[in-house]
Amino acid sequence: MTTIVPPRERWLVGRILVGPTAGITVRRSLFFLMLFLAVIGPWIETIGQWIPIPVYDPLRPDPFNPVSPPSAEHWFGTDTLGLDIFTRVIVATRVDFTLALIGVTLGGGLGCLAGAWASYRRGWVDVVALRIVEVVQSFPVLLLGIALFAALGPLEIFGPVDNGMAVLVIAISMVNFPLYLRQVRSVLLPLTEAEFVQAAKCAGLGAWGIVWHHFIPNARGQILALFPLTCAYAIQIIAGLSFIGLGIEPPNPEWGSMIKTGATLIVQGHWWVSVFPGAFIVLSVYSLTGFSARSETLVGPGGTSA
Amino acid sequence: MVILAVVLLAVVMIGFTITRSTGTPLYASLGVAVSEAIIEQRAEEMGLNEPIVVQFWTYLTHLLQGDLGVSRISRIPVAEDIALKLPATAEMVFFTLMVSFIWAIPLGVRAGLRPGGRLAKLGEGMAQFGVSVPAFWLGLLFIFLLYFLPPRLPEPLGPLPALFPPPLGRLGGVDPPAMVTGFYTVDALIAGDFRLAWEALWHLILPAVTLSLTSGPPLFRVTRTAVSEAMASPFVEAAYSYGLGRRTVLIRDVLRNASPPVLNLAAMTFGYLIGGGVLVEVVFSWPGIGSYAVWGMDNSDYDVVLAVVIIAAVIYVILYFIVDLIQFAMDPRLRD
Numbered sequence: 001m002t003t004i005v006p007p008r009e010r011w012l013v014g015r016i017l018v019g020p021t022a023g024i025t026v027r028r029s030l031f032f033l034m035l036f037l038a039v040i041g042p043w044i045e046t047i048g049q050w051i052p053i054p055v056y057d058p059l060r061p062d063p064f065n066p067v068s069p070p071s072a073e074h075w076f077g078t079d080t081l082g083l084d085i086f087t088r089v090i091v092a093t094r095v096d097f098t099l100a101l102i103g104v105t106l107g108g109g110l111g112c113l114a115g116a117w118a119s120y121r122r123g124w125v126d127v128v129a130l131r132i133v134e135v136v137q138s139f140p141v142l143l144l145g146i147a148l149f150a151a152l153g154p155l156e157i158f159g160p161v162d163n164g165m166a167v168l169v170i171a172i173s174m175v176n177f178p179l180y181l182r183q184v185r186s187v188l189l190p191l192t193e194a195e196f197v198q199a200a201k202c203a204g205l206g207a208w209g210i211v212w213h214h215f216i217p218n219a220r221g222q223i224l225a226l227f228p229l230t231c232a233y234a235i236q237i238i239a240g241l242s243f244i245g246l247g248i249e250p251p252n253p254e255w256g257s258m259i260k261t262g263a264t265l266i267v268q269g270h271w272w273v274s275v276f277p278g279a280f281i282v283l284s285v286y287s288l289t290g291f292s293a294r295s296e297t298l299v300g301p302g303g304t305s306a
Numbered sequence: 307m308v309i310l311a312v313v314l315l316a317v318v319m320i321g322f323t324i325t326r327s328t329g330t331p332l333y334a335s336l337g338v339a340v341s342e343a344i345i346e347q348r349a350e351e352m353g354l355n356e357p358i359v360v361q362f363w364t365y366l367t368h369l370l371q372g373d374l375g376v377s378r379i380s381r382i383p384v385a386e387d388i389a390l391k392l393p394a395t396a397e398m399v400f401f402t403l404m405v406s407f408i409w410a411i412p413l414g415v416r417a418g419l420r421p422g423g424r425l426a427k428l429g430e431g432m433a434q435f436g437v438s439v440p441a442f443w444l445g446l447l448f449i450f451l452l453y454f455l456p457p458r459l460p461e462p463l464g465p466l467p468a469l470f471p472p473p474l475g476r477l478g479g480v481d482p483p484a485m486v487t488g489f490y491t492v493d494a495l496i497a498g499d500f501r502l503a504w505e506a507l508w509h510l511i512l513p514a515v516t517l518s519l520t521s522g523p524p525l526f527r528v529t530r531t532a533v534s535e536a537m538a539s540p541f542v543e544a545a546y547s548y549g550l551g552r553r554t555v556l557i558r559d560v561l562r563n564a565s566p567p568v569l570n571l572a573a574m575t576f577g578y579l580i581g582g583g584v585l586v587e588v589v590f591s592w593p594g595i596g597s598y599a600v601w602g603m604d605n606s607d608y609d610v611v612l613a614v615v616i617i618a619a620v621i622y623v624i625l626y627f628i629v630d631l632i633q634f635a636m637d638p639r640l641r642d
Contacts, residue, residue, distance in 0.1 A: 135316045138619045140581030146603050150611045236440050240585050243442050244600050266450045278443035286438040
């Protein structure tokens with residue numbers, strides 16, 4: 001049982017990432033830069049020994065150098081503990097990207113399956129799915145996150161995994177689940193009666209087989225358009241929750257918690273502590289949303305995003 | 307109506323299960339250095355030894371009577387605190403929408419009428435910026451650029467009146483006006499105190515602009531789409547062919563037909579921001595329900611968190627419902 005994929009849609013991911021572009025090359029190179037930083041992340045210190053850039057241990061305080069402005073030794077300055085902001089911003093890239101990716105994949109994946117299942121089954125399954133979506137979406141995202149932290153924060157139920165990170169991932173998944181469910185469902189609902197589905201049914205393919213082999217591939221374009229957008233959104237949520245002290249604990253580098261450190265300093269004019277991590281959030285979000293626009297044009301009309 | 311009730315019930319239930327399934331909030335209110343017996347006694351008092359279903363039933367019946375529990379830290383009923391803080395949030399969100407109406411909608415109309423024009427590009431740029439920037443960081447940036455940077459005289463001469471107020475809540479150490487609506491600007495005007503009204507408005511500007519820039523982009527985009535769709539529709543063409551002037555067609559046909567989705571989204575944005583402006587409230591020390599929830603979180607005061615979550619979600623759901631009804635009443639096409 002194979003799906004018929006029009007040749008235009010082959011290698012969609014590859015074409016979105018490196019295919020010819022019309023005018024958004026700046027954004028794309030920005031994305032690859034962020035990706036590169038995410039990959040080298042924690043190894044930046046080692047790399048600093050080979051090429052002359054001033055990087056330090058992201059966790060070792062320098063008590064003689066607190067809150068010093070950007071200089072040749074500290075490109076982005078230092079914070080209250082004397083930690084080097086340039087190093088920490090780069091190390092944090094991986095943390096933010098990974099958490100966003102895991103959360104979106106988890107919640108989005110489940111959302112896709114549930115959406116496809118709902119649009120195949122229709123009837124009460126569909127109704128229940130829609131109600132769940134409605135209920136989850138009526139919580140403001142950050143308050144949902146706060147409530148989750150209130151519930152799961154004190155419990156150490158995730159074993160070796162850092163508690164804050166695990167709750168962050170759960171929060172991101174919960175936010176993404178309804179988004180994907182809705183999107184996939186809206187694309188697939190008209191397909192329930194399509195001829196190829198009937199044919200597959202006649203050929204004896206089970207419900208899950210149809211959902212997996214016929215429904216999900218048909219929603220691929222829309223899923224791909226939604227993916228970068230939701231990742232960008234997830235980064236903002238992670239940073240936002242860390243900003244109010246939930247998620248990643250302060251000594252560990254994370255953009256949101258770094259901005260938090262700088263929040264009290266900015267009224268005294270020490271802008272660099274907050275500004276640089278924030279700028280990195282802006283850059284990642286900006287570069288990621290570019291891909292969404294791009295996959296929409298590649299996928300063609302109907303590829304609307306939430 | 308039934309659906310609304312079911313959704314509301316589910317919202318409360320999820321909120322309750324999430325916050326109640328936690329460890330021992332009792333230590334938070336009594337401190338760690340208390341004996342088991344006192345803990346036990348307190349747990350009995352608060353009904354924590356009952357099965358969770360009974361607890362939920364108690365909570366629900368109290369909730370329907372407007373009782374949201376008591377803060378475990380301050381011992382003040384949560385409902386009283388929320389009654390004080392909700393107007394602060396509502397005022398901020400209301401002014402945010404005002405600011406959005408000033409920039410997002412005119413630009414959206416313009417962009418819909420003349421796509422590719424200079425104003426359309428400006429609007430798209432602002433929208434792009436708004437979705438990329440985290441609201442709390444933008445707020446901090448504004449504080450630095452507009453509050454810290456503008457020049458002030460050295461200490462002995464006293465500071466020059468700052469361009470914008472320090473990010474410290476709704477009023478700078480002045481007594482708030484007598485409570486009528488809870489909106490300081492409105493209350494001050496009712497009391498006839500224009501200086502106080504100005505003071506309140508002055509403190510509102512930065513939070514409102516920050517939130518508007520980050521929550522306005524969808525409004526801009528929806529306005530643009532609605533207007534350009536209306537422009538391309540047969541009835542606009544027909545109106546032109548009757549010989550009606552550009553201005554008449556724009557107001558009578560285009561804007562009237564484009565307004566429902568925009569108003570719809572504006573109402574949704576309002577409902578969403580009631581709970582969605584948490585971070586901006588924190589940045590500007592705005593004493594709204596968002597900061598209240600964060601305060602509750604910091605003190606493991608879960609009834610506070612639960613109450614805020616439920617209030618925000620309930621407002622959103624009810625608003626959603628009302629918007630649907632209005633839509634229904636306004637648009638005859640939806641009625642069959």
